[in-house]
Amino acid sequence: ARAVDVERDGSGRVSAVVFVVGPERQRHVVRCERLVVADGVRSPLGKVLGREWHRDTAYGVAGRSYVKSGRFDDPWISSHLELRAEPGGGAGLRAANDKGALLPGYGWIFPLGTAGEGGEVNLGVGALATAKRPAALQIRPLMEYYAELRREEWELGPDLRLPTSALLPMGGAVSGVAGPNWILVGDAAGCVNPLNGEGIDYGLETGRVGAELLASRTDVAEAWPQLLTGHYGEAFSIARRLAGLLTVPRLLPTFGPLGMRSQTLMTVALRVMGNLVTDEDRDVTARLWRWAGRRSVALDDRPPFTA
Numbered sequence: 229a230r231a232v233d234v235e236r237d238g239s240g241r242v243s244a245v246v247f248v249v250g251p252e253r254q255r256h257v258v259r260c261e262r263l264v265v266a267d268g269v270r271s272p273l274g275k276v277l278g279r280e281w282h283r284d285t286a287y288g289v290a291g292r293s294y295v296k297s298g299r300f301d302d303p304w305i306s307s308h309l310e311l312r313a314e315p316g317g318g319a320g321l322r323a324a325n326d327k328g329a330l331l332p333g334y335g336w337i338f339p340l341g342t343a344g345e346g347g348e349v350n351l352g353v354g355a356l357a358t359a360k361r362p363a364a365l366q367i368r369p370l371m372e373y374y375a376e377l378r379r380e381e382w383e384l385g386p387d388l389r390l391p392t393s394a395l396l397p398m399g400g401a402v403s404g405v406a407g408p409n410w411i412l413v414g415d416a417a418g419c420v421n422p423l424n425g426e427g428i429d430y431g432l433e434t435g436r437v438g439a440e441l442l443a444s445r446t447d448v449a450e451a452w453p454q455l456l457t458g459h460y461g462e463a464f465s466i467a468r469r470l471a472g473l474l475t476v477p478r479l480l481p482t483f484g485p486l487g488m489r490s491q492t493l494m495t496v497a498l499r500v501m502g503n504l505v506t507d508e509d510r511d512v513t514a515r516l517w518r519w520a521g522r523r524s525v526a527l528d529d530r531p532p533f534t535a
């Protein structure tokens with residue numbers, strides 16, 4: 229059922245959630261003591277509660293589809309950081325006929341094994357953007373073009389099933405994430421890693437720590453953004469700063485391949501991009517990353533999770 233509104237008591241606490249059900253849009257009111265809002269990237273209920281997305285820092289533009297593939301059970305996920313136009317390919321792509329012209333965005337293919345409809349891969353494309361440098365790409369044509377490029381190699385079928393796209397707030401670029409007895413978690417709270425687009429683990433983690441917090445306090449309005457800032461603030465701040473750099477045209481394709489030839493650099497990159505540096509780590513990379521995170525937050529006009 230779709231949640232469309234909340235009721236509040238005199239102290240500002242949410243006392244009930246209003247749902248509409250069925251084609252007659254019947255109204256149902258469900259009383260609650262605490263509320264966890266996990267309604268994803270657009271967060272309609274979060275908006276009702278005052279959540280705001282700030283687009284000045286890096287955000288994602290991404291689309292995915294499902295495609296039949298002879299390699300649906302391949303053990304590897306694949307991604308292509310650099311997409312190039314080829315003559316005659318990619319209907320609707322402006323650059324499609326310029327030999328080798330660089331296209332904005334990257335692509336991925338995730339084999340699904342026997343999950344879902346069976347025999348399919350998840351195929352998608354994405355790019356990073358900021359309010360200053362919006363991504364100059366049309367998701368659907370780019371996705372079709374990417375499928376065309378990989379069709380032979382991945383034995384892809386002709387149709388892209390259930391194509392969908394979204395703008396993705398990242399790196400805590402939202403404010404208004406909590407009230408006295410409610411919290412936003414996962415995508416609704418902008419908890420997506422700006423460097424690799426991962427949000428599933430953050431969704432699970434914020435759900436867990438959020439439930440613990442709600443169970444232990446009567447008022448979480450201050451405590452929830454503080455906890456998010458403590459957990460993710462520094463890493464998100466530096467990550468979205470670096471992700472903002474990646475929106476500079478040609479930077480990734482120019483320096484990416486150089487970096488990828490260095491095993492040391494790639495080991496460091498995968499570790500920091502995946503947010504795999506823990507507070508206990510004492511090595512040079514970990515210390516540098518934490519230092520950069522602290523410096524980055526100090527320089528932020530708007531640190532993560534603030535207005």
Ligand SMILES: Cc1cc2nc3c(=O)[nH]c(=O)nc-3n(C[C@H](O)[C@H](O)[C@H](O)COP(=O)(O)OP(=O)(O)OC[C@H]3O[C@@H](n4cnc5c(N)ncnc54)[C@H](O)[C@@H]3O)c2cc1C
Binds near residue numbers: 231396429
């Ligand atoms: C194209 C694409 C590729 C991605 N690839 C990856 C990846 O490879 N790895 C990774 O870790 N992350 C990836 N992500 C991000 C990941 O999908 C999200 O971060 C994650 O799903 C967030 O989980 P969530 O529970 O917060 O929100 P969601 O998974 O979006 O769930 C929100 C739910 O709330 C429901 N809902 C919305 N509004 C209402 C309402 N008003 N009332 C009731 N219910 C409502 C929705 O129907 C939905 O079921 C990708 C995202 C996109 C768009």
